[in-house]
Amino acid sequence: MIFLCAYIIKKWSKPAHGWFFFYCITTLVNNAGYLALMNAQTEREAFLIWQFTYICRAWIPFTLLKFALFLCTGKRYPKVTTFLSHVHVIIYLMVLTMPFNPFYYRSYQFVEDGLFPHLVLERGPVHFVYDVMCFCYAVIVLKLMISSAIKEKDSCKRRQFIITSIAITAIVAFWIINVLRLVPGYDTTAFGFTVGAAVFYIGIFCFDILDTKNMTEAVVFNEAAVESEKDAQPDPENQTVRPKIEAFGDCDTRIKLPLSEILYFEADAEQVFAYTKDEIYNVKLRLYQVEEIAHSAGIIRVSKSHLINLRKIEVVRPALNSRLYVKMLNGEEVLVSRKYAHLLKEAIA
Structure with a gap:
């Protein structure tokens, strides 16, 4: 992910590159936090790591949405961006003040059993709202990608949409597994982010999904x-x-x-x-x-x-x-x- 971030900075020329860079940074911090959580020794340490991780975790779905919108439409949607940005800030503030409010997580417990230490979290009402938002993001993004792939006449561009759809589908699939608690006690979303990043990596360097290899000049x-x-x-x-x-x-x-x-x-x-x-x-x-x-x-x-x-x-x-x-x-x-x-x-x- 670090190499990918450096590559995007070097080739940065479009708003879509900015949002994809934001996605890479948030995913990198989220996964680093999850790795740190595996090595936590106390409940307090695990909880602080989780709060730090959510600085970026709360923004990952939003960055993917914005990236897809730019990739498929080239439009900015400033009012929607501003509104959703405020929503995600509020969500993070609720995580930050979690010991004092039950809205995002009702309770948490540090468990050292299993493959590695982890937090068992009981979702609150705001978390369910956030899950619905993420589901809507996923539907919008995949609909945009699939419809763009169908309409696109250029075979190269069509492959770009398909690869991006595969990456986002992988992320969404592991997120759904986590929401439905099909793997109790473990957060499969972090693994989904890793799989998605790997597919994006292949897409960027094999299929040029960010259009960085053929930069045009007037x-x-x-x-x-x-x-x-x-x-x-x-x-x-x-x-x-x-x-x-x-x-x-x-x-x-x-x-x-x-x-x-x-x-x-x-x-x-x-x-x-x-x-x-x-x-x-x-x-x-x-x-x-x-x-x-x-x-x-x-x-x-x-x-x-x-x-x-x-x-x-x-x-x-x-x-x-x-x-x-x-x-x-x-x-x-x-x-x-x-x-x-x-x-x-x-x-x-």
Whole structure:
């Protein structure tokens, strides 16, 4: 976990990274506290360790919720974050004052029997409310992850959602075992956090679930170079023939459209459209057929439904999940999918 925290700090660039780092820290402290509890000698020592552990334990479900929200939606939900933050602070304060109130735990007992020393805790009414909250978190997170995996067209991104779902499912499964007291006297949640962290570790370094391997940076093109390319004409002495494609304009007027004038192609349902600076034309071909024809003219695929002319790009800027936005000379922006982002960067390098 320490190595994972260091890695995230090094690659930190998104809010999702921050919340995952928070999850790693809280899990690390929680598990360290649980290990310390195994070596406790007295009830007082065990109780103080438990209170220290809850500094982070109370926040783990919340950090996973926020991480999932950012990963799937990219939204912050500030009001919800503020409200839930206050709730978790109140929960920890109840644990901190546990000897003087019966709301979170009614009672506790230090037991030295079994595999290792542990506390036997009797839950209070607030703890049941907290369990319901955690269950709601789990439902929301898993629903988000599964629905995102189903909707996601990019196979790499889909694997990221699946791996994250597996990690969170493992955590939730061991938490449910603990809530139902299927292993009496022992807190299986800590083991669940460890299993989840191991799956996350595999996901980060094998499936790049945090998008840290393909960090994107904005690329701004030299406007003078773009303008000169835009206005460039074929050399009359060489009689260079500009490649063209058959297109149809207003009233189905058939024309031979020079590829050098096209900014980008867009596939919409069963139709393909060619966009120039001022006009839109219908191209009666499949997008893959257009790609084969136009590739030699510097037109490349950037998503399932778009081809762009590299010579007509004004600005490239980063988007969420390692995608890119490409602003064309007509002011329109085209979203470059994560699958093709590295190909675009190589093409314009």
